[in-house]
Structures are given as C-alpha cells and as structure tokens.
Amino acid sequence: MIPEIGHFALILALSVAIVQGIFPLWGSLTAKPQWIALAKPAAYGQLLFMVISFACLVYAFVVNDFSVKYTANNSNSQMPTMFRVSAVWGAHEGSLLLWAMILSGWGAAVAFFSKGIPPIMLSRVLSIMGLIGVGFMLFVIVTSNPFERLLQIPLEGRQLNPLLQDFGLIIHPPMLYMGYVGLSVAFSFAMAAMIGGKLDASWVRWARPWTNIAWVFLTLGIALGSWWAYYELGWGGWWFWDPVENASLMPWIVGTALIHSLAVTEKRASFKAWTILLCILGFSLSLLGTFLVRSGVLTSVHSFASDPGRGLFILIFLLVVIGSSLILFSFRAHKLRSVGSFSLISRESGLLVNNVILLVMTATVLLGTLYPLIIDALGAGKISVGPPYFNFVMVPLALVLFSVMGLGFFLRWKKDSIERVLKKVWIPLAASLVIAFVLPLVVAPEFNFKVVLGLFAGSWITLAALMWVVSLGRSPFKLPLASWGSVIAHIGMATTVIGITLVSLYDTEKDVRLEKGQSYEMAGYKFAFEGVEGHQGKNYTANRATMTITQDGKHITTVHPEKRDYGRDAMAMTEAGIDAGFTRDLFVALGEPLGKDAWSFRIYHKPFVRWIWLGAILMGFGGFIAALDKRYRRMRKIAVEPIADNAGKKNQPKPASGVTI
Amino acid sequence: MKPRNKRVMFVVLALVMVGAASALISTAMKGNLNYLYAPEQVLAGEVPEGTVFRLGGLVKKDSLKRSETELEARFIVTDNRGNEITVVTHNILPDLFQEEKSQVSRGKMNDKGEFIAEEVLAKHDSEYMPAELKDVLAKEHTPAPVNVDGSEIKNMTKGQKI
Numbered sequence: 001m002i003p004e005i006g007h008f009a010l011i012l013a014l015s016v017a018i019v020q021g022i023f024p025l026w027g028s029l030t031a032k033p034q035w036i037a038l039a040k041p042a043a044y045g046q047l048l049f050m051v052i053s054f055a056c057l058v059y060a061f062v063v064n065d066f067s068v069k070y071t072a073n074n075s076n077s078q079m080p081t082m083f084r085v086s087a088v089w090g091a092h093e094g095s096l097l098l099w100a101m102i103l104s105g106w107g108a109a110v111a112f113f114s115k116g117i118p119p120i121m122l123s124r125v126l127s128i129m130g131l132i133g134v135g136f137m138l139f140v141i142v143t144s145n146p147f148e149r150l151l152q153i154p155l156e157g158r159q160l161n162p163l164l165q166d167f168g169l170i171i172h173p174p175m176l177y178m179g180y181v182g183l184s185v186a187f188s189f190a191m192a193a194m195i196g197g198k199l200d201a202s203w204v205r206w207a208r209p210w211t212n213i214a215w216v217f218l219t220l221g222i223a224l225g226s227w228w229a230y231y232e233l234g235w236g237g238w239w240f241w242d243p244v245e246n247a248s249l250m251p252w253i254v255g256t257a258l259i260h261s262l263a264v265t266e267k268r269a270s271f272k273a274w275t276i277l278l279c280i281l282g283f284s285l286s287l288l289g290t291f292l293v294r295s296g297v298l299t300s301v302h303s304f305a306s307d308p309g310r311g312l313f314i315l316i317f318l319l320v321v322i323g324s325s326l327i328l329f330s331f332r333a334h335k336l337r338s339v340g341s342f343s344l345i346s347r348e349s350g351l352l353v354n355n356v357i358l359l360v361m362t363a364t365v366l367l368g369t370l371y372p373l374i375i376d377a378l379g380a381g382k383i384s385v386g387p388p389y390f391n392f393v394m395v396p397l398a399l400v401l402f403s404v405m406g407l408g409f410f411l412r413w414k415k416d417s418i419e420r421v422l423k424k425v426w427i428p429l430a431a432s433l434v435i436a437f438v439l440p441l442v443v444a445p446e447f448n449f450k451v452v453l454g455l456f457a458g459s460w461i462t463l464a465a466l467m468w469v470v471s472l473g474r475s476p477f478k479l480p481l482a483s484w485g486s487v488i489a490h491i492g493m494a495t496t497v498i499g500i501t502l503v504s505l506y507d508t509e510k511d512v513r514l515e516k517g518q519s520y521e522m523a524g525y526k527f528a529f530e531g532v533e534g535h536q537g538k539n540y541t542a543n544r545a546t547m548t549i550t551q552d553g554k555h556i557t558t559v560h561p562e563k564r565d566y567g568r569d570a571m572a573m574t575e576a577g578i579d580a581g582f583t584r585d586l587f588v589a590l591g592e593p594l595g596k597d598a599w600s601f602r603i604y605h606k607p608f609v610r611w612i613w614l615g616a617i618l619m620g621f622g623g624f625i626a627a628l629d630k631r632y633r634r635m636r637k638i639a640v641e642p643i644a645d646n647a648g649k650k651n652q653p654k655p656a657s658g659v660t661i
Numbered sequence: 662m663k664p665r666n667k668r669v670m671f672v673v674l675a676l677v678m679v680g681a682a683s684a685l686i687s688t689a690m691k692g693n694l695n696y697l698y699a700p701e702q703v704l705a706g707e708v709p710e711g712t713v714f715r716l717g718g719l720v721k722k723d724s725l726k727r728s729e730t731e732l733e734a735r736f737i738v739t740d741n742r743g744n745e746i747t748v749v750t751h752n753i754l755p756d757l758f759q760e761e762k763s764q765v766s767r768g769k770m771n772d773k774g775e776f777i778a779e780e781v782l783a784k785h786d787s788e789y790m791p792a793e794l795k796d797v798l799a800k801e802h803t804p805a806p807v808n809v810d811g812s813e814i815k816n817m818t819k820g821q822k823i
Contacts, residue, residue, distance in 0.1 A: 343667065344667060344670055344671075352671075356675065356678055356679075357678075360678070360679070360682040363682075364682070364686055367686065371690070371694075381696050381697070382696065382697035383694045383695060383696050383697065384694070384695050384697070384715065385690075385693060385694060386693045386694075386695055388689070388692065388693040389689045389690060389692075389693035389694075390689075392685065392688070392689035392692075392693070393682075393685045393686050393689045396685060397682065397685075511732050511751065511752045511753045512732055513728075513730075513731055513732040563756075572756040572757075573756065574756055589753075591753035591754070592753070592754065594727055594732075595727070595729075600732050600753045601753075602753050
C-alpha cells in the first residue's frame, strides 16, 4: 500500500508540475493575474507531493519491503538502518527520484524567498522550473519507476554494493545533486528574463545568490566524492579524471565562470549575452552529466549497466532544453548588446580572461571525456584518455588563471593602469615569490620547480586577497559579506592548490609484500606488520591487519586496514587504515594473502592531502556567506510592486514592447 | 586607444589564447591516448613497438603465479581463441581480480614478449564486463574458435555474462 501511495504522490507531483509549467507562464504572457498567482502554491504543492513520494520509498527501505523491486535489488535486512536509508539513492531509480525532489525543493525555495521579485518574473521562473520538473518526473515514471512491485516476493534483498555502504556516500550524492539541480535556478532566471525581454541588471541580481548557493553545494559535493574515493575505493587516489568525476567538474567550472560573469553583468551591464549563454551551458552540462552517468555509455566505476532507453530519454530532454533555450536566445540576441565599455586594463578584462580560461578548461575536460566515445562511434578503436592528458593541459591553464586571479582583486572597473596596479600588488607579489623559492629550499626533501610554481600560485592568491582587504582601509567588521566571501573562497582555492601541488609532487607510494613481523620504512616512518586477525562486522566478515607505525622509535599510531567480505554475490572490499594529519596522511591498504603469513600492502605517505578538501570547505563557506550579503535582501524590499499594476501594463495594445516586466 | 583598435586587440588576444590552448590539447592528446588491444591483435603485431597500451582479456584458469619473496605476480591473459600473453606486475591486484574473469591492464611489452603492467584493473561489478572489452574480444579474426585443450568454446556474444 505505502509504495502505491508513493507512486500516486509522484504522479500528483507531475500533474502539479504540468500546471506549474504551463499556466503561470501563459498567464504572464496574457496578463491573467489569477494564473500568475498559481505559481507559488503550485511550487509548494509539487514539493509536498515529492516529499511524500520520496518518504514512501525511504519507508520501503527501512521496513525491508522486498516486494518493491528496487528495494529488493539494493537493500537487505542485514544492513544497518543508516545504510538502508542511503541505499535509497544508491542506484539509478532512487537517485533520480531524489533529483526530482531536490528540484522541487529549489523551486519552493525560490518561491519562498521571492519577496522582492515581481510576480510576473517569479511566475515565469517557476514555470520554467516546473517544465524541467515535468521532464524529470516523466523520466522517473516512464523509464525508471522505483515503486515497481515484484510478483514473487523474495525473502531477502540483494546486497547494496559495499562500496556504497559508507558515510561519505550518504551525503555525497545529495550534495552533488543539490549543486547540479541548483544550476537550474540560474538557468530559469535567464530564461524568464529572456521571455520577458527586459534584460537589465535586475534578473542578474536575483540570480546571483542562487547561483552562489548551487555552486557551494557543487563544490562540497565534488570534494566529498574525492574524499570518499580516497578512503573508500581503497587505493589512495583523490582524483582519477574518471568520466563521472569529469561530469561533475564541468558544471562546477562553468558555474565558477558564471559567478564571475554575473558580477560583471550586474555591476557594469557588460557580458550580457555571455552570462545568459553560461547559464544555459551550466545547466546543459548538468544534464549531460546525468546522461553520461545514467546511459551506461561510459566505462566508469560509477556507471551501472543500464538500459539504452533511459539514455535516449535524457538525450532527447537535453536536446529540447538546449534547443529551446538557444532559439529563445537567438530571438533576444539583439537586446543583449552590452552597454558598458571597458579598456584593456580593467577588472572586466581580468574577468574576461578568467571566463575564457575556465571555458577552455571545460572544453578540455569535455573533449577528454567524450573523445573515447567519438572514436569508438567512428569505429577507430577503443581508447582511453589518461590522466596525463588532463594534467598536461589543465596545469598550465590553471597557472595563468591563478596569476590573473591575484591581480583581479586590485583591478578597477572600466579603466585602470598597469602602474597603479603594480604599485598595489608588488608587496604580495614579492612576498609570494620569496615564499615559493625559499620554502622548498629550507624544508622540502628535494628542490622541484613545479613545487615553486604551486607554492607561488597558492601564496600569491592568499596574500593578494588579504592585502586587498587591508587596502580597502575599512574595519573588517564593516566589510560587506560579499567581499569576505570572495576573499575566503579565493583563499580556499589557494589552499586546495597548495595541497594538490604538495601531495602530487612529494607523495610516496609503494606496494610491498610483508610477512608477519616484517616492516617497511617510508619517509622516516616505519610500518611494522603485526599480523592479521578475523573480525566480525554487522553484515560482513573481515581480515583485519594490525600495522604499527613508528618514527625514530617513537610510537605514532596503530592502523587496522581491512579486507571485508560482504558475502553472497558481493565483492571483496578494501578498507584502508588511515592516520590523518594536518601536514600528512599515512595510508595503509591491505592487499591479498600471499601464502604463509605474508600479505600484500599498499603504503602511502601523503603530505598535505587534507588541504585539498580543507580548501574546498573554505570555498564553500566563502560562497555561502557571499550569498547572504545584505545587498540581495535590500534589493527585495525596494522592488515590491503590486501585481495589478504589472498586469495592467500588459494589456496595452503593442505586445512587442509590452512583453516586459 | 580607439574603439576599433581595442576590439582588434581583444580579438588577437582571444585568438592567441585559443590557439595556445588548442596546441596544448593536441600535444597532450597525441601522447596520452591508450588504445585497448586483445591478445590476438598484440600477437599479430598490430601494436607499435614500445608504446604504452591497454591489454584486455580473460585471466586464464590456474595461470596466476606469485613470487615467494617479493610482490610479483604473473598471469596469462587470453581471449576465447587461444591467444595468450603473460602479464607481469609488481602491484597489488584489485579486489575483483579473479581467474576466468575479465581484466584490463595498462603497460607495455618487454623483449621477452611479456606484458609489464603498471596498473591492473578489474571492473567494479562482479557481473559486469566493460563494453569496450566485450567488443574487442568479440571481434572474430580467425575462424575455428577452439580452446588450447581442443575443446570447443562458445563465442562471447553481447550480453553474455562471463
């Protein structure tokens, strides 16, 4: 009964979304205030039914209702309740339902925090979001219904992939989806503004905080994925340039570009068409990511062997979204002439460089991800594009980007001079050069020019950001939140860059064969293998090794890497033993038994690896407080207008010019 | 600066950047594409000497041998037509690595005709075979799919679980 309620609620949500997608939009074009007023309640109603639907699916997992096919395939009664709940989004159907629910959540949030947005604009935004929701809910209902029942009810469900039975995976997908779907808000604002035809700064101001928040979730989601891969996949890598990782990285890079171009459009009325294209591109890449992951066209750790019908559906959906938005764009392109002009040395130019580089990066990742598919489709062989390709292209691009990043803080809008900027930046520039050259000479085991570059980029961004705060000459407490957010986010980027540089260039990795009592030395640490014992977990049995780590005879820690067996048809799982630290991680993974008392181990010394995720947290925090800036709220108070006035204006005979808000 | 000159400057700058980026991308592409070959193609000399490539196939039954003293493993990768190549690796084998299951390893051939693998991959779902590997193995170059011991073996067709 409960699953049927869930299914029914989903269909109701779809019906509400259809209403939300059609009537408010239509009403806004034909000046029908009642229809316009439908938008908000429809958005709330859609969320309500989606939450009911999702809750029913969660319930089926919690009470082990194996008559539901999706539950039987992905959960069993032996699993801890926490993982039974997270198993809801551990596979295709449930994760799409989560996606649709998050989308309606964003819609309701826009409706709720919409005080200053004119009703006509709001109705259009919510209509666009409703239409996107229609697409996704249809997708769930038609191709991947999670509420499907089984005729023969199994006594026990299948095991959820043990890799996914993990805390990181409880929160990684929802965060990532929040980010993906959040980009639909910026997209909807852009579409709504184009429908209205009034493409001034106001839609940009409304879209900015939403884009920030979406970007924050995306940042944290990607970082969580990286962290999860690091400790759970068992082999100590934190980024693999795996197609599915790339699928989440591309919207992030475009989102970053969008945040910066929105700033230019709002403040200087420049980059207008560009900003709209970025909104379209960002959301399209989110959809492309879904298509790539869900269609099974990619060979990846994440992709489930799924049926091509689903891929086709998303592909058509993607084409409809991109096609219709670009057609709309082409009708409005003449209105998107930028007003503000700027000279070669100006903040606009700096942000232009930022945008161009970020887009080239996106293109690089896109090409590397799709190239094997293209080559295969042409019948020219099976290839894979390895990490060296990505590193080779991305690192130089990033270096240029980071060099400009520090300057960008000090550049003035419209027109600036090189001398003035140099006068401001020479202190952080000189200081970061000193740090970059001296620090590796003093502390590092060996001198490496790449380390110098990485340290320079990191310290240059950090010092420039701090110097900028000082140069504003205001009390730090009076500085707007947006400025603080920007400074913190950029320092976060710097932290991540330093982490990546140091761990990439100074980490040590070794696969070894150790017999009980033997030890191995790495980077001044001595790893002594004390033996392996059996261990019984809640729904697995494990071989658990004991590895004592000492430094100069002093006991540092004891780690217990495990090899887990989840029984039945599940595969073996490697659970690494990690000693985490601010300046280094020690990482031990247990391999296989090699006969007698010998086991294989993978041992890592990873300096500063935590900084990668620490930086991401800082970026997320910065993005978040920037979205809280007073400016966005003050705007709302000013812009309240009675609905009747707007609707009345609509009734004027000239529709061509009347279709403005 | 006149507006026209300024525009020219921007266009030139953009062209330089895009040019540099494409140069980077094409250089990187040239060096870092790893083709996937089946044992048969390797034995037929289709792989240029000295290149890093990926070798895909099934791990032959009872072929996995480990060193007594160090972390060295040898196993034989075969297709369904009796073509075999010995793989040597000094790394830990992945959790899903099993005899008679599929694997893909990356590395290059040495003088003795052995494949020295830098990395051995087995896919993450125990029932799932990478589609690309299925295609490579399914390509029929020689007729007479007869196993080493003379027994006839089934052709691997799409959708068949191995």
